[in-house]
Amino acid sequence: MSLRNRAVIVGVGESDIGKLPHMSGLGLNAQAARRAIADAGIKHTEIDGLLTAYSFTEPYFMLGSVLAEYLGLTPRFGGSMVVGGASPAVMLHHAAMAVETGQADVVLVCAGENRASGISRDAAVSALAAVGHPYFEAPYGIGIPSLYALVAQAYMHKYGTKREEMAAVAVNTRNHALKHPNAHMKKPITIDDVLESKPISDPLNMLDCCLISDAGGAFVVTTPERAADMSGKPVYLAGIGELHTHEHLTSAPSLTDYGAEHTARIAYDMAGLGPQDMDLAMLYDCFSIVPIIELEELGLAPRGEGGAFFAEGHAAVGGKLPVNTHGGMLSHAHAGAVGGLMDIVEAVRQLRGEAGERQVAGAEAAVVHNEGGILSSHCTMVFTSEAR
Structure with a gap:
């Protein structure tokens, strides 16, 4: 299926960045999400899809559902994606297919965590060791x-x-x-x-x-037709x-x-x-x-x-x-x-x-x-x- 010009990003946001011990990973996601939603010129109640990635600093198994709960959303399309650093792009791919097929009208995509202040160096090394093969590399x-x-x-x-x-x-x-x-x-x-x-x-x-930063980022995906009702300038996924x-x-x-x-x-x-x-x-x-x-x-x-x-x-x-x-x-x-x-x-x-x-x-x-x-x-x- 070609998605050429069938999905647009209409809002983007990023959290404060650096070493921010006063902010949790969920808080960084929320700050970025709020800024992306404001950039799109919509209310959070208009979002009916939510995708997020993973976190080494937040002890949640169902991170997508937890983030929806934290943001006060009840999406009809959602989940968390674990494809390493490729997760944001793959989430965009899923979001674009969702709005094109009617599974959702407006999808919020978030990622981020307090990796600089929310986890020790030893714990980070231990968590990242999971990338190595358990028998032949680790x-x-x-x-x-x-x-x-x-x-x-x-x-x-x-x-x-x-x-x-x-x-x-x-x-x-x-x-x-x-x-x-x-x-x-x-x-x-x-x-x-x-x-x-x-x-x-x-x-x-x-x-x-x-x-290694504390940071969160977010963007809002919808169709070109739906974006016409929003104040954010759309950028097309070609x-x-x-x-x-x-x-x-x-x-x-x-x-x-x-x-x-x-x-x-x-x-x-x-x-x-x-x-x-x-x-x-x-x-x-x-x-x-x-x-x-x-x-x-x-x-x-x-x-x-x-x-x-x-x-x-x-x-x-x-x-x-x-x-x-x-x-x-x-x-x-x-x-x-x-x-x-x-x-x-x-x-x-x-x-x-x-x-x-x-x-x-x-x-x-x-x-x-x-x-x-x-x-x-x-x-x-x-x-x-x-x-x-």
């Missing part, structure tokens, strides 16, 4: 940074990606975060800062790794595609080729657009190697040239194709599934012309990619400012 003490470090080593070997090019990804996102009023990180960094930061897992250093290739890295079909190329093809074909038509890209950036891989798999740079694209400044606002204009998970915010959700929020703001100092001039089309696990689950979205 017993050897491998963690998520080490798994992505294996990916980085393999990619550098095959395609010649340089360590300095990965550092340029972190610098690019930090420069953009400096222009975002709500970004977690506000201190400028250089290539040398990244290369000289604390080693985590070779070749990744501290500044190659995503943040294309979307998802693919789930594996869960554990030991079962990945490749250490250098992943599912983004496939999901991008689905999304581009549905939208009737190609990579050459994109004005900006929001790429999942849990570690500095990941946007380089995604840039290439999404057809935005030739294989082996994604790193140079960042190093040469083409991903900056004002460059050939601005990437992660809000600062991404490396500098804007990361709290579980909220990292990828913020990519969607930023794309909407850019296509509405609401990004202020970081605005991409004339932005009309954006590609957004979320990935979950260790490059396991993929979902690519194409958004446009008008129906095409």
Whole structure:
């Protein structure tokens, strides 16, 4: 089923971001949701669908139902999605199908948690260890940074990606975060800062790794027809595609080729657009190697040239194709599934012309990619400012 122009995002919101010990994970979701609902120009009673992700800091099994209860909603379509970092994009896919088929009229999508202040470092490491295979990975003490470090080593070997090019990804996102009023990180960094930061897992250093934030994000999905009655400016979902290739890295079909190329093809074909038509890209950036891989798999740079694209400044606002204009998970915010959700929020703001100092001039089309696990689950979205 083609969803081209059959669903729009009509409201976006993000919570306060940083280390916020006075706020719970549910509170962060509620703050973001309230802002998204206000941005859409509707009452919360108009929402009849609710999707959320998962939380390491909230002790709830039925998180979607708990959040509905917390927000005072009684949705006829709802649940929680657990596809790692790809959850926000997959939730959008489900929300779009729901409004297109009449399962719901207005769907609120939320994610976020108080991961910086609501859980200890040891508890976080223990929770994240669940990503490793219980028999073939976890017993050897491998963690998520080490798994992505294996990916980085393999990619550098095959395609010649340089360590300095990965550092340029972190610098690019930090420069953009400096222009975002709500970004977690506000201190400028250089290539040398990244290369000289604390080693985590070779070749990744501290500044190659995503943040740990308290943060929540939300967006409102409906049909173009329903959006006509709302004050929020709609942004159109032109294309979307998802693919789930594996869960554990030991079962990945490749250490250098992943599912983004496939999901991008689905999304581009549905939208009737190609990579050459994109004005900006929001790429999942849990570690500095990941946007380089995604840039290439999404057809935005030739294989082996994604790193140079960042190093040469083409991903900056004002460059050939601005990437992660809000600062991404490396500098804007990361709290579980909220990292990828913020990519969607930023794309909407850019296509509405609401990004202020970081605005991409004339932005009309954006590609957004979320990935979950260790490059396991993929979902690519194409958004446009008008129906095409």
